Amino acid sequence: MLKVLLTLLLGALLAVMLFDLLNGAGALARIYFAFGGTSWPLAGNCIVLPCL
Numbered sequence: 092m093l094k095v096l097l098t099l100l101l102g103a104l105l106a107v108m109l110f111d112l113l114n115g116a117g118a119l120a121r122i123y124f125a126f127g128g129t130s131w132p133l134a135g136n137c138i139v140l141p142c143l
Contacts (some may be wrong), residue, residue, distance in 0.1 A: 113118035 108119060111119040
């Protein structure tokens with residue numbers, strides 16, 4: 092039971108991280124590219140969510 096719960100939790104965490112990185116306005120995307128020394132190639136484009 093614990094193994095299944097941990098698998099689901101880690102899967103959800105991975106999904107949230109990937110969703111954030113694909114969304115140009117995501118906090119993880121900003122941190123990742125700031126420390127990586129590169130710029131987000133799709134800045135200003137809304138990939139996953141509609142632009143508000």
